[in-house]
Amino acid sequence: MTHYKLTYFPIRGAAECARQIFALAGQEFEDNRVPREQWPTLKPTTPFGQMPYLEFDGKKLAQSHAINRYLARQFGLAGATAFDEALVDSLADQMKDHMSECRPYFVVFAGFGEGDVDKLRRETLAPAVLKNYGFFTKFLKENGSGFLVGSSATWVDLLIAQHTADLLKNAPEVLDAFPEMKAHQQKVHSLPNIKKWLENRPETPF
Numbered sequence: 001m002t003h004y005k006l007t008y009f010p011i012r013g014a015a016e017c018a019r020q021i022f023a024l025a026g027q028e029f030e031d032n033r034v035p036r037e038q039w040p041t042l043k044p045t046t047p048f049g050q051m052p053y054l055e056f057d058g059k060k061l062a063q064s065h066a067i068n069r070y071l072a073r074q075f076g077l078a079g080a081t082a083f084d085e086a087l088v089d090s091l092a093d094q095m096k097d098h099m100s101e102c103r104p105y106f107v108v109f110a111g112f113g114e115g116d117v118d119k120l121r122r123e124t125l126a127p128a129v130l131k132n133y134g135f136f137t138k139f140l141k142e143n144g145s146g147f148l149v150g151s152s153a154t155w156v157d158l159l160i161a162q163h164t165a166d167l168l169k170n171a172p173e174v175l176d177a178f179p180e181m182k183a184h185q186q187k188v189h190s191l192p193n194i195k196k197w198l199e200n201r202p203e204t205p206f
């Protein structure tokens with residue numbers, strides 16, 4: 001049987017979606033969380049000098065969305081048709097754009113840079129959420145199943161629901177206009193395997 005080893009820093013960050021794909025699929029994996037001090041030694045051995053990366057069957061795969069997409073295809077969580085897969089990918093890419101737009105806020109929020117976090121929350125985070133959660137809500141409403149694409153959960157539901165949960169914890173007011181996205185987060189995080197993962201995963205600030 002394939003042994004999957006997912007390597008990343010000891011945070012949720014860019015590896016959490018892959019971890020949740022394993023959880024939802026009921027697939028065992030090695031959740032290798034590397035302390036920051038060990039990273040300089042590891043960095044030159046990775047495909048692009050960054051984490052996360054996934055190892056299995058003598059192979060190494062980097063880039064979080066490539067990992068997510070690969071695992072989702074393996075476990076039937078990528079979308080039911082070629083077009084659904086493409087829709088899922090488009091939402092994931094939009095989510096990546098959203099994270100880039102919010103980056104100045106997250107850098108200060110996470111303590112990696114200096115700045116006025118409240119100002120950034122109002123002037124950077126809130127407008128990005130207003131724009132992108134508007135798009136996501138439209139998909140949700142048009143799809144009608146409670147999931148973003150198709151009739152069951154895909155990896156992009158996991159990706160976006162985790163971000164929604166983080167916003168609800170740290171900046172809930174930015175989601176005031178998005179009750180459907182809050183219901184989506186509840187629905188995704190109530191899937192039994194995901195609920196179990198959330199209850200048992202290591203507690204980290206982000």
Ligand SMILES: N[C@@H](CCC(=O)N[C@@H](CS)C(=O)NCC(=O)O)C(=O)O
Pocket residue numbers: 013014043049050051052062063064065
């Ligand atoms: N586009 C990449 C970005 C990966 C990335 O930014 N990784 C960061 C941690 S979130 C990293 O490895 N930083 C350490 C470094 O660059 O040396 C992905 O989505 O996997």
